Amino acid sequence: MTSQRTRERLIQRLKEQGVSNQRVLDVMRVTPRHLFLDEALSHRAYEDTALPIGYGQTLSQPYIVALMTELLLSLGPRRKVLEIGTGSGYQTAILAQLVDQVYGVERIKPLIDKARARLRLLGLRNLRLAHSDGGFGWSENAPYDGILSAAAPNMVPDELLHQLAPDGVLVIPVGSGEVQELRVITRQGDSANFEERVVEQVRFVPLLSGLSR
Numbered sequence: 257m258t259s260q261r262t263r264e265r266l267i268q269r270l271k272e273q274g275v276s277n278q279r280v281l282d283v284m285r286v287t288p289r290h291l292f293l294d295e296a297l298s299h300r301a302y303e304d305t306a307l308p309i310g311y312g313q314t315l316s317q318p319y320i321v322a323l324m325t326e327l328l329l330s331l332g333p334r335r336k337v338l339e340i341g342t343g344s345g346y347q348t349a350i351l352a353q354l355v356d357q358v359y360g361v362e363r364i365k366p367l368i369d370k371a372r373a374r375l376r377l378l379g380l381r382n383l384r385l386a387h388s389d390g391g392f393g394w395s396e397n398a399p400y401d402g403i404l405s406a407a408a409p410n411m412v413p414d415e416l417l418h419q420l421a422p423d424g425v426l427v428i429p430v431g432s433g434e435v436q437e438l439r440v441i442t443r444q445g446d447s448a449n450f451e452e453r454v455v456e457q458v459r460f461v462p463l464l465s466g467l468s469r
């Protein structure tokens with residue numbers, strides 16, 4: 257189930273869906289997605305589908321992970337990236353292999369604990385995780401060259417815009433319904449102006465405020 261052929265088929269599917277960044281495809285090919293799932297579900301790890309990780313949350317669909325990562329890197333390499341909604345840690349693992357330093361925040365304590373253990377097992381060290389509310393970003397380490405949110409707010413929190421470095425890119429689903437808009441928001445140089453475009457319709461869990469133990 258977790259064979260090289262199964263993984264290769266997933267990469268082929270991502271290409272067919274328009275993912276073209278070779279570095280993103282290469283990293284997704286070698287990252288063991290099955291390690292981010294409970295054993296009972298790990299045989300489905302290389303299907304292009306979102307899968308439950310407990311606590312009412314899901315591990316994002318591989319296509320969505322690839323698309324968001326590609327969008328984050330679309331203006332060139334990113335040094336420091338903030339990830340909101342670490343969940344299983346899979347997206348964190350992908351990012352850690354593509355940028356210098358990843359900061360991840362997650363509001364559900366058991367999820368961040370599990371993610372931390374898995375990422376350590378994989379030997380990924382250029383990351384820091386925190387149990388905190390990502391709606392406020394993570395100001396201590398700001399500014400970020402990129403911010404990626406795996407949970408959808410109704411409106412883009414100002415804090416996230418404020419924590420973007422010059423020419424920083426924010427990739428975020430926005431909306432209150434079942435379906436949201438995936439937006440790419442780019443800070444224009446070091447100004448307080450932001451360019452915004454809608455990429456496609458997506459389905460994410462809502463960005464909730466406050467922490468869960």
Ligand code: SAH
Pocket residue numbers: 309313314315316340341342343344345346347348361362363364367388389390391406407461462463464465466
């Ligand atoms: N990238 C993750 C996606 C998990 S789903 C993965 O592939 O596994 C989105 C996650 O966002 C959930 O784990 C949810 O608990 C988290 N989340 C929701 N609101 C949040 C907030 N305000 N701060 C931090 N994390 C949040």
